Amino acid sequence: MTGIRQRQRSKCRIFADIIKVLESGHGESIKVTHLLHSANVPYDRLTAYLAQMEKSGLVSRSSDGDASSFIVTDKGRRYLVEFRKLEEFGSVFGVEI
Amino acid sequence: MVSIDPVIVGTSAQILIVSIALAIAVIALVGFVKVRSWRLLSLAIAFALLACSMAAFPLAGLGWSYWSLYDAGSDMLFLSEYPYILDIASFTQMAAFLFIVVVYLDELRGRILEFSRAQLDLLAASIAVVVVLASYGFLFYGNELGHPIFPFLSMLTSLVLTVVIIFFLYAYFRQNKNASTLIGMTGFLLILSFEAYLALSYYAPLWSTFHNLTEGWSSAIMVTLSLLGYVAFLIAIVRVKVVHDRD
Numbered sequence: 152m153t154g155i156r157q158r159q160r161s162k163c164r165i166f167a168d169i170i171k172v173l174e175s176g177h178g179e180s181i182k183v184t185h186l187l188h189s190a191n192v193p194y195d196r197l198t199a200y201l202a203q204m205e206k207s208g209l210v211s212r213s214s215d216g217d218a219s220s221f222i223v224t225d226k227g228r229r230y231l232v233e234f235r236k237l238e239e240f241g242s243v244f245g246v247e248i
Numbered sequence: 249m250v251s252i253d254p255v256i257v258g259t260s261a262q263i264l265i266v267s268i269a270l271a272i273a274v275i276a277l278v279g280f281v282k283v284r285s286w287r288l289l290s291l292a293i294a295f296a297l298l299a300c301s302m303a304a305f306p307l308a309g310l311g312w313s314y315w316s317l318y319d320a321g322s323d324m325l326f327l328s329e330y331p332y333i334l335d336i337a338s339f340t341q342m343a344a345f346l347f348i349v350v351v352y353l354d355e356l357r358g359r360i361l362e363f364s365r366a367q368l369d370l371l372a373a374s375i376a377v378v379v380v381l382a383s384y385g386f387l388f389y390g391n392e393l394g395h396p397i398f399p400f401l402s403m404l405t406s407l408v409l410t411v412v413i414i415f416f417l418y419a420y421f422r423q424n425k426n427a428s429t430l431i432g433m434t435g436f437l438l439i440l441s442f443e444a445y446l447a448l449s450y451y452a453p454l455w456s457t458f459h460n461l462t463e464g465w466s467s468a469i470m471v472t473l474s475l476l477g478y479v480a481f482l483i484a485i486v487r488v489k490v491v492h493d494r495d
Contacts, residue, residue, distance in 0.1 A: 163283040230283065237279040237288060239488035243432040243481060244348070245419030247355055248285040 161248060165192060166204060167234040173210060173223035174231070180213050180220035254468035259306045261468070261475040266306075268478040269299035275485070290351045297344035304337030338401040345408045346375065352415040379404065399450030402443050409440040431484035438477030445470045 160168070172189040173181050187197055201221060204210045209227035213220055234248075241248040276292035279285065350372045357368050382404075416433040423429055449458075449466075458466055 161285060161287065163285045166283075233279075233282045236489070236492055237283055237285065239428065239492055240275065240279060240485060241285075241287065241291075242419075242423055242426050243428045243484040243488060244291060245416040245429050245432060246287050246291065246351055247419075247423075248279075248283070248287050 162200070163234065163248060165190065165200060166209065167231055168192075169197075169200065169204065170209065170223050170227045170231045173221055174228070176222070178222070180222040182218055182220045184218075186221070254465045257465075258468040258471045261471040262302050262306045265471075265475050265478050266299045266303045268475075268482055269295045269302060272478075272481060272485070273299060287351050287354065290347055294344045294347040294351075297340050297347065301337040301341035301344065304334060304340075335397045335401070338398050338405070342379070342401055342405040342408060343376075345405060345412060346379065349375075349408060349411055349415070352412070352419075356415075399447050402446035403451070405443045406440060406447050409436060409443060412436050413440065428484045428488050431480050431487065435477040435480035435484070438480060439474050442470045442474035442477075 169186060169190045169192070172186055175181075175189075183194075183197065183201070186192075186201075187194060190197065192200065201210065201212075201219075204227070205212055205221075207226075208224055209230055210221045211224050213222065237248055273292045273295035276288045276295065280289040280292060350368075353368055353371065357364075413433060413436055416429065416436060420426065420429045420433060445466075462469060
C-alpha cells in the first residue's frame with residue numbers, strides 16, 4: 152500500500168507550471184534540463200509539451216548549440232494570468248482544473 | 249391588499265436560475281477556450297444542461313395552460329397530468345449533476361482512486377446506462393402503475409447531489425479550507441434541499457404538513473431556496489474575482 156498517490160496534473164496545469172518556471176528566469180532563457188526538474192515532467196512528455204506550447208506561441212525556443220532553452224512569451228504570461236483566474240473559478244465548484 | 253401569487257414567485261425564481269446557470273456555463277466555456285481545460289468544458293456542459301432543464305418549467309407554463317400544470321387545490325408541481333417535457337427536464341437536470349460527479353471522479357483518478365482513464369470512462373458509461381434504464385423503466389412502467397417519474401428522478405438527483413457534496417467536503421479540506429469552495433458547497437446544499445423536498449413530498453407523508461402550514465407556498469419557497477443556491481455560486485465567483493484582482 153503506497154497511501155495517497157501523487158496527483159495527475161491536467162495538461163493545462165502542466166503548461167501553467169512550465170510557464171511559472173520560465174517566468175522565474177526573469178527574461179533569461181531556461182534550459183530543458185532545468186525545466187525537467189522544476190516542472191517535474193518526464194523528458195519525453197516535456198519535449199512534446201514544449202513543442203505544443205511553442206506552436207501555440209506560449210513559449211519561444213532559443214538554440215544554443217545542441218541544447219535548447221526556452222523563454223516565456225507575452226501570450227504565455229497572459230495564459231498564466233487566465234489560468235490563475237480560472238483555477239479560482241474551479242475552486243467554487245470544488246474542481247481543480 | 250395586494251396578493252402575491254406563489255406561482256409567479258416560483259416562475260420568477262426559475263427564470264433567474266436559468267440566467268445564472270447560463271452565465272456560469274458561458275464563463276466556464278470561455279475558460280475552456282482560453283486554457284483548454286476539459287474539466288471546465290464539462291462544467292460548462294453541466295450548467296448549460298441545468299439552464300435547459302430549468303427553462304423547461306416556465307416555458308411549459310407559458311406554452312400550455314398555466315394552471316393545468318398544478319394539481320387542483322395543491323401547490324405541488326406536476327403531481328398528476330403533466331407533459332413529458334417536464335420528465336425530460338428533470339432527467340436532464342440529474343444528468344447535469346452526474347456530469348459534475350464524473351469531473352470529480354476524473355480529479356480523484358490517480359489521487360486516491362487507482363483508475364485508469366479507460367476504467368473511469370467505463371464507470372461513467374455504466375452509471376449512465378443504469379440511470380437511463382432505471383429512469384425509463386419508471387417512465388414507461390411506473391406511469392402505468394400510477395407512479396409518476398419526477399419524484400423518482402428527484403430522489404436520484406438528491407442522491408447524486410449528496411455525492412457532489414461529499415466530494416466538495418473532500419475538496420474543501422484538500423484546498424486548505426478555501427472559503428470559495430465552502431460557499432459553492434452551500435450552493436449545492438440549497439439546491440439539494442429543493443430536490444429532496446420534491447422527492448420527500450411524494451414519498452414521505454410527513455411533508456404534507458409542511459405544505460399545509462405554508463398554505464400553497466411550499467413549492468415557491470423551495471424553488472427560491474434553490475435560487476439562493478445559484479446566488480451562492482455567483483457570490484463565490486465574484487468573491488474569487490475580487491480576491492484575485494486585489495492580489
